[in-house]
Structures are given as C-alpha cells and as structure tokens.
Amino acid sequence: MNRKQTVIFGIHAVESALKQRPRDIRVLQLVEGRDDRRLNALAGLARNQGVSIERVSKDTLKEMSLGRHQGAVAVMAGASVGGAKKELLEADLPELIAQQDGPGLWLVLDGVTDPHNLGACLRSADAAGVTAVLIPKDKSADITPVVSKVACGAAETVTLVKVTNLARALETLKQAGVWVYGMAGEAEQTLYDVDLRGSVAIVMGAEGDGLRRLTRETCDGLVKLPMLGSVTSLNVSVATGISLYEVVRQRSLVAN
Template sequence: MSDKIVCGIHAVELLLKKSVDQVSKIYLQANRQDGKVQKLVALAAKHKIPVVRWDKSKLDAMTDDNHQGMIAELANTGALVQGENDLYQLVEDKQSNVLLLILDGVTDPHNLGACFRTADAAGVDAVIVPKDKSVGLNTTVRKVACGAAETVPFFAVTNLVRALKTLQDLGVWIIGTAGEAEQTLHQTTFKGSLALVMGAEDKGMRRLTRENCDELIKIPMQGAVSSLNVSVATGVCLFEMVRQREG
C-alpha cells in the first residue's frame, strides 16, 4: 500500500477542498455515476486534475482499505509534514492563543487518525509528534482521519523536549496527561496558549517529556478500567479545554 494515496469519498472531497495542490490524479471506479461523485469530478476538472476511470479490481489492488470507488494520488506527501521551525513560526504568527496537540510516541495509525479527527473538531492549531518512535502520516492515518490529516497542520520534530522548551519560551503552557497526576482535568483552569501532551498507547509519556511539562493532569476514572484509549482520552481533554476557553 502506497503512502501517497487517500481513499474514500469524504476524505478525497476534503482533500480537493482544503489541499487541492497536493492532488496529482484521481482514480474513480468506472461504474460510479452518482451525484456526489460527479460533483467531485467537476471539482477535479476545475483544478485540472486528471480523473482516471478504472475497474473496481484495479482500485482494490491499490489499497486494502475501503476506497468507496475513489482514490486520490498525492503529488508530494512530504509537503504535508512540516518541521519544528515552521511550528514556531505558526505560534508566533497567530494573533490569538494557540491550542496544540502533542502525541509522545503514538504508534498505532488508527489512533493517530482518530486524534486528527478530534483535533480538527476541537479547532486545534497543530498536531505534533516526534520523528522517531511515532507513526507517520500514512494512508491508514489519512483514511481514519476522514480528511482531517489534510486540514490540521502536522509537525514532526527531531527533539521533542527541545520543542517543548521552545514552545514554553513562546508563551505556550505545556499540560501533560499522566495517571499519577494529583490534579484532575476538571480541577484545572485552561487559559492562554496551551499544548496538550498525550503519551503512547502502552507506557504513556516518556520520562523527559513528563519532566518538561508545566503541569500534569489526569482524567477522573469512576469505574474498574484504569485508562482510556489515547484517542478517546484526547477527545475528553481537548473538549474540556475548548469548553472552558469558549466559556
């Protein structure tokens, strides 16, 4: 499976609307003639993007995912992944407070994709990961993200601790999530420019990441289960932040 394709009607639609310059070609199932597809074909034609009609078997051979009869080929996947200097520029250029999501070592593409969807819904300004020991922006991530991977800026940094310190220098308050934290999510006041740090699926945040957070919080758990899936926990935390900031 190539990392240079995006599958599915909704994902391709968002790509054409938000990041059309990234699309080099559209592959369309030959017998798809419905109105939704025709609108996307017209949008592709408007931007002079070629549309190739193929049999379903050929599209199936391109990906293991459910392509829904439409696949977009990307011109340059590297352009979707930005570096740390671009991240700092984003923070400096924004005229209002930023909200960032930092994922410290999330390796499951389904989790990263789900985090992208949540980040988009919560109005997050950027998703940040370390370059090493973290899943990249692959086809599965984009598929699960349903287009959010093309709408939320994505940054891969060489040294996460250095990035945290630089963000702090730029006025961003770093909030880490950890089960051993004394303060819960609902006991915390969220204001100003914030970065939420979520740990890896199995071990949580790494020690140095934890030590360089300004504050640690936890989600209050009422049942027998001691932790939540990282994408679910991300949603719980982000929307409490959004609720307070909007209130």
C-alpha cells in the same frame, strides 16, 4: 500497482485532497458503473480543479488502496502522502508561535505509532481548532494513506510540526508562555481542575507506555481524566478528543 505510488482513499479524504492539494493529485480514480451522488460530486470537483479522472474496476481500487476506499482513490504525484496543510520542522516552531493571534491550543503526541490513532487524533485536533500538532520525527506514525483516510480530511488541514527533540520543543512552547500539561493516569489532579483558557499544550503519551520520562518531567503539570468505571485507561485518540474539548468548553464560557 506501482508500489512507489502513494494514494489517498475514501470519500472525505479524497474530497479534502481535491480542495487543498489538487496540484499534487496525478489522477482521481472512481469505481466504474456506479451512479452515486457523492462520487459524482467528487468528479465535478475534480473537473473544476483540473484533475484527470479515470473510471476503474472495483478490483483495481481494492489493489490501489489499503482499506475501505468507498469507490474513490486519489493517486498522488509525490513520493509520499505528506498530507498536512503545513508540515513544519522544529526550527519553524518559534515563528509559528509568534504568528499566533490569541490563546493557542497545541496538541503534542509523544510517540503515537498506530496510524488509526494518529488519524483520529488529527480529526479531533481539526475539529477543536488546534494551532498545531507536534509529533516526534522518530518513533511516531507518519502521514500515510491510512492516517489520511481515518482523519477524514484533517490530514490536509491541520498544521503538523515534526520535531527532533520533543522535550526541547516543549521548552520552546513554555518560554513563549504556553502552559504544558501531560496526560497521565497517576496524576493527582484532573484536567477539569486546571484553567485552560490561556495558551496551553495538551501532551498525550504513546499507546500502552504513556509519556516518556523526559517528556513527563518537562511538562508544567500532569493531569488525568477521571475514570469512574472498571476500566483504567482510554484509547489515546478518545482521550485526546475529550481533552481538547475541555479546552474548547472552558474558552466558550469566557466568550459567552
């Protein structure tokens, strides 16, 4: 394997790449000797998109991927995965805000470094219809093949904004009328006590350390999820999904 090559692997991630970024795929590699409906569907999609197909051995796919490939690996033409539909920088944030039609929903990840957590957060963000996900350029997981696999296609659809200064980016959101709420276990009020029907940003802290001091101080308020059992915290990706869907729930009540 050429270590400079980047790949996307897994049925859902490869399917999303074929639909969203076919020109970035150098070749689609499918395991040989398997008559599988899902793999055949990928092959048909690749042919329609003009993507070359190779049938290769299980050992070859195992070497190419970094996890459970499910018989499909897309070898990308670029030097990095860069899977996001729109990967923007902090300077693009004001224009992105201005383009928002209706209440925005922003997910801010303050230093999530585990690629599995980032992928799961992107998957929840896509499902909840977030406007964009903000992550720091440094001290954060990047979009890697593992992230793309865990995200099940969301890495190719979610708008991702990489910011140099997270606190400054939060101030930009606040100046545009976005209410910024940081998730913190020591908060006095729960997420369910807050009106989330307007434009809001949900800020999640890093695994273990939580929100950084400056991030915490920049938020309009701190909220928490009620913990009714013996555990004192949730995995960041689980907490993200719960928090985003509380926003969805409140807004659905208004719509109905």
